[in-house]
Amino acid sequence: MSELTKELMELVWGTKSSPGLSDTIFCRWTQGFVFSESEGSALEQFEGGPCAVIAPVQAFLLKKLLFSSEKSSWRDCPEEERKELLCHTLCDILESACCDNSGAFCLVSWLRGKTTEEQTAGISGSPAESSCQVEHSAALAVEELGFERFHALIQKRSFRSLPELKDAVLDQYSMWGNKFGVLLFLYSVLLTKGIENIKNEIEDSNEPLIDPVYGHGSQSLINLLLTGHAVSNVWDGDRECSGMKLLGIHEQAAVGFLTLMEALRYCKVGSYLKSPKFPIWIVGSETHLTVFFAKDMALVAPEAPSEQARRVFQTYDPEVACTGNKICTPGCPQDSLLSHNIRAHAIHIGVTPGTPGSPEQEGTTPQDHSFQDLEF
16 A cells, blocks of 8 residues: 555544444545436535535535526426536536646545556556546445455556646546545545645644544535535634734635534634635535525625625724624724725723823823724
8 A cells, every 4th residue: 555545534534433433434524426326417415524515516516507507497407417517516626726827636546356456556657648547336335345445456546637638527526425525525635636735725634524433524625525625614804823823714705604513602603615716605504514505696695895894804803703793903004994995083092090090000102092993
């Protein structure tokens, strides 16, 4: 097994889980992208866990179906159209995960009929020309593999252009629907993004993307599929806490994210995810992810001036973002305000000498306190 394979396994599954536990969680993730018989455009989930991948794919699939086609009904989706929709959706997510302009895309395939020596090579840089060696037999869907053996039989293929990637994804359509389709696509996204790039974005690089106890996907994994960035937080922009930089979302997402955890006051989702470009949201509960969607574009709108103002002032005074107040302490330059059409009025507050807590009683020099009242 190659070093790249081991790094990928540690990133996804962690290093401390026992082999038996890994096999248990791994089996719950071994499914493909399977369409429902009753809802033509709906993807099915069979076990707990893989919704962290299936839900984002479902959301982007609906975005393409509802807003990039002329179909009148999203329920009527024949087989050939489902094939095209799924493959284009997978390519869109892979494209968003590519973090440079070089177009270095990766697809991970499962190889059959290899010798022991070839199996040990793992996913170490196989060329795209090796695609002829990949068999997409329907027997793969019923064949049982363990955790270790599966990872010894996967191979990476690299593509330098988006058209080549789209052709390969379409050519491998049967693979995405087989028993390992979800995992193979997840690994393709991770290698396209780059393991080091992901570790640099995750808040705790020692925390695996799939929980080793419960098998659910982390917020970093969900954010990676939604935005192309594996950050661990859902607020707008970056924040600093005790000298540590905490990464957040930096632009309006195409598909949104909401969570029950915000109603319970465990977190706060920023406007970039709450107000996406399209009226489609992934909604997280304690145990599951669900996709909500609508066709009415009036449900989403460009960012309001008040949200722009908060983001500007948060750079200079994080309390503005936390409290929602329109009062900011000094330090925010006027040019930053004017660039967002925000006017600030200086407010000077003085302390009356001799009053309790005044500078004279405290032994300090009296001085005015200046603030800025925001108008937008």
